[in-house]
Amino acid sequence: MSKPRLLDSVRDAIRTRHYSPRTEESYTHWIKRYIFFHNKRHPSEMGETEITAFLSHLATDKHVAASTQNQALSALLFLYKHVLNIELDWLDDIVRAKRPKRLPTVLTQEQVASLLDHLPARYQLFCRLMYGTGMRLLETARVRVQDIDFDYKQIIVRSGKGNKDRVTILPESLIESLKHHLIRVKALHQRDLSEGFGNVYLPFALSRKYPNADREWGWQYVFPADTRSKDPRSGIIRRHHIYDKTVNRALRRAAQMINSTKHITSHALRHSFATHLLESGYDIRTIQALLGHKDVKTTMIVAPGVLPSATLVHPVRRIPM
Known part of the structure; x- marks a missing residue:
């Protein structure tokens, strides 16, 4: 051999x-x-x-x-x-190169609203969900149908940074739009199944343990790609999640349309989410948990500003959108 x-x-x-x-x-x-x-x-x-x-x-x-x-x-x-x-x-x-400390890009609530309004329709819900939950771009792209809990108004973020799971909030203002979106996604999934496809990538060899799980509705991506493609590892033709780079391109174009001089990427929405919660009186430890940060110092960098003294309130009803 x-x-x-x-x-x-x-x-x-x-x-x-x-x-x-x-x-x-x-x-x-x-x-x-x-x-x-x-x-x-x-x-x-x-x-x-x-x-x-x-x-x-x-x-x-x-x-x-x-x-x-x-x-x-x-x-x-x-x-x-x-x-x-x-x-x-x-x-x-070996001493790792020291990364320069940069202040994060933070938008006002009015700037966020204007930015989201100038996005193409297919990216609006995706980016509103990023802003309303504080999820990273790839975390949002990888959300599965079963990860959304409409009753408890929360989303489970699977295998986030550091390969850790966490729970974040689902804003009430997005629930109806998300439900209507899932109706269209389910119709797309049914069409894929009727054409002999409809399977999705499962992590950690779950497809061997549960042979039919990759075709089940609960495992499908909430934001699937427009077309099916070949998995580079297995060679299987399947529908992957939305391509993240197209989202950032759409955000850059929207930033140009609103004549913003700020460097706007998907992370700007995450930073704005954290900052706006602080401004609304949220506890820094709660924001740390929602963002999935190991150290609260990281949260304080992401959400710069003076910490408010207000007590913690229920997060679902106070998310600025």
């Missing part, structure tokens, strides 16, 4: 640990860059000198951001520890 190629071994190690496809794409990219930078030498033949040279090249010659350099370092850490099984004690002591 031939020895597997290095990048195939990397992919196997990533999938065994249930890392996301994006992490797989990123790690394999940086490992290839590292190998080609050193004239295709095998990583097992290289060490501290070569890794330091590569990271320095990224910073001094390519002028990459600190976050990009740290991403490359994480890929190399994974390669040596989990693929090559080489313990490089010094690798743990």
Whole structure:
């Protein structure tokens, strides 16, 4: 039996640990860059000198951001520890590039309303849900039908940042629109089923444990893609969730239409959600839980400003929309 190629071994190690496809794409990219930078030498033949040279090249010659350099370092850490099984004690002591501290972009409630009104119809509910719940863009895209609890007015965020689940609020102002949206999505799902498709990606090999679950209504994405596509890992034709980059493009166009000078991305809606809750008298610890932050200091950065002294109120009825 031939020895597997290095990048195939990397992919196997990533999938065994249930890392996301994006992490797989990123790690394999940086490992290839590292190998080609050193004239295709095998990583097992290289060490501290070569890794330091590569990271320095990224910073001094390519002028990459600190976050990009740290991403490359994480890929190399994974390669040596989990693929090559080489313990490089010094690798743990490498100082990661310090990311510059930036103040987040925060919009006023009037600016948010204007921005959302200028979005194309197909992105409006998606972005209103991001703003009304504080979810990240990919968290919103990955919401399944069964994750929405209309009775308790909440949404379960599955495998968020740090692979942790959490619960966030579902604004009453979005419930009716969301219910009507799901009627249209269910009709699309029924059509897919009638054409021999209708299955969806399930995490952690659940499709083997529950063979028919991938066609069940509860597992479908709330915001499905317009067309079916081939899964890059399995080769199966299925309908994935909405492509996140199209949402950010739509937000940028809407920002241009309202002549905003602020740098508006999907994260601006998340920052605005947190800030507006603080302005409405919400407790910082509650906002921390809704955003899924491990440290309250992160929440204070995301939602800058003076913390109000008002006591906590019921979050569903006070969400600004």
